Amino acid sequence: xxxxxxxGSSLISGAASGIGRATATAFAKHGSPLIALLDKNxxxxxxxxSNLRQEFPTTEFLPVSYDAGxxxxxxxxxxxxxxxxGQLRHAVxxxxxxxxxxxxxxxxxxxxxxxxxxxxxxIWTAQREQIRHMLQQKxxxxxxxQDLGTIVNVSSMWGLAGTRSPPMxxxxxxxxGIISITKSDVNEYAKRGIxxxxxxxxxxxxxxxxxxxxxxxSINEYGLNRTPMQ
Numbered sequence: 233x234x235x236x237x238x239x240g241s242s243l244i245s246g247a248a249s250g251i252g253r254a255t256a257t258a259f260a261k262h263g264s265p266l267i268a269l270l271d272k273n274x275x276x277x278x279x280x281x282s283n284l285r286q287e288f289p290t291t292e293f294l295p296v297s298y299d300a301g302x303x304x305x306x307x308x309x310x311x312x313x314x315x316x317x318g319q320l321r322h323a324v325x326x327x328x329x330x331x332x333x334x335x336x337x338x339x340x341x342x343x344x345x346x347x348x349x350x351x352x353x354x355i356w357t358a359q360r361e362q363i364r365h366m367l368q369q370k371x372x373x374x375x376x377x378q379d380l381g382t383i384v385n386v387s388s389m390w391g392l393a394g395t396r397s398p399p400m401x402x403x404x405x406x407x408x409g410i411i412s413i414t415k416s417d418v419n420e421y422a423k424r425g426i427x428x429x430x431x432x433x434x435x436x437x438x439x440x441x442x443x444x445x446x447x448x449x450s451i452n453e454y455g456l457n458r459t460p461m462q
Contacts (some may be wrong), residue, residue, distance in 0.1 A: 240319060240321030241320055241322070242322040243320055255326065264291070267293050269293060271296075272298065294317070301354055325358045325384070331351070331403050334399060363426060378425045385429070386433065387408075392411070411432070
């Protein structure tokens with residue numbers, strides 16, 4: 233990343249901690265002057281924004297509390313950010329959680345649906361709204377292209393391959409879906425000036441991982457034993 237790539241406003245969901253907070257920090261370091269941070273944890277979001285404002289006093293940070301599993305909340309959050317900044321050039325859709333860990337026979341339909349509402353439908357809703365806003369704004373001209381904006385969706389390596397211990401069918405399904413909607417929409421909107429990509433992080437110890445329940449310790453151990461650089 234360079235400052236030249238981060239001109240204009242940015243929006244990051246799941247930004248109060250973990251990958252989202254690290255992304256917000258990196259965006260501020262590399263020149264994004266306006267950054268909206270979205271998260272459900274309002275107290276932690278407030279602390280994160282306060283710390284970022286101290287570290288980057290010339291950057292404008294906008295905290296937005298929202299529920300990624302709610303369509304209306306997601307739509308309102310993105311509208312709030314775009315209205316405040318006047319445009320949206322960069323978006324990172326990172327909100328999500330591990331959900332129930334275990335074999336499919338031990339997961340209820342309601343648990344599975346709740347996970348999809350946040351991890352998959354929430355990302356799709358956010359991307360849809362971001363695309364709608366980007367299509368309405370004035371493009372930034374480059375030598376060979378017209379750039380309306382960029383979107384990055386955070387999937388997972390478990391969206392590419394399943395895991396046996398512990399089994400994570402629900403989580404893997406939600407993250408695989410993110411890859412699919414990314415591929416579909418990039419084919420539709422790349423020619424119109426919107427670049428969309430997905431990243432599939434490996435093992436990263438973040439606070440949200442602890443929401444996975446007791447099985448999360450075995451995941452951490454599994455990941456540590458298979459990570460060459462420690």
